[in-house]
Amino acid sequence: MTETTKKTVQPNKQQLLNRLKRIEGQVRGVHQMIENDRYCVDILHQISAIQSAMNKVSLALLEDHTHHCVVKAIKGQDGxxxxxxxxxxxxxMTK
Structure with a gap:
């Protein structure tokens, strides 16, 4: 994974952080389910929910990036x- 030094102000930062906290709780729940030998299908349903939630975070961040960073770059001739x-x-993202 490569990181750049570019920074931006996330317009929906708190919403993203709230979603991620919720996902973090779901992951902890799956951890407990495995520790408690819960039924595999129940665990898989929870994992699917986590993946879906992460996709929503990714899409929200992608939308913000497109509307702010990309538009700004296009206007600044770096489109x-x-x-x-x-x-x-x-x-x-689509791999």
Whole structure:
């Protein structure tokens, strides 16, 4: 995983953090389910819910990025690089 030094203000930061806290709780719940030898199908349902929730966080962040960072780059004549970066992220997300 590579990190860049670019930073931005997340317009929906608190919503994203709240969702992630909820997901964190779900992951802890799955951990307990496994420790308590719960039925595999029940655990798999919870894992599916976690994956769905993470997809929603990803899409929300992607939407914010597109509406703010990409639009700003396009207006600032750096649109091609921003679009290439966006497409790279999309390819990674759909693997």
């Amino acid at each position: 091609e690089a921003a679009i290439q970066e966006l497409m790279s992220v999309m390819k990674t």
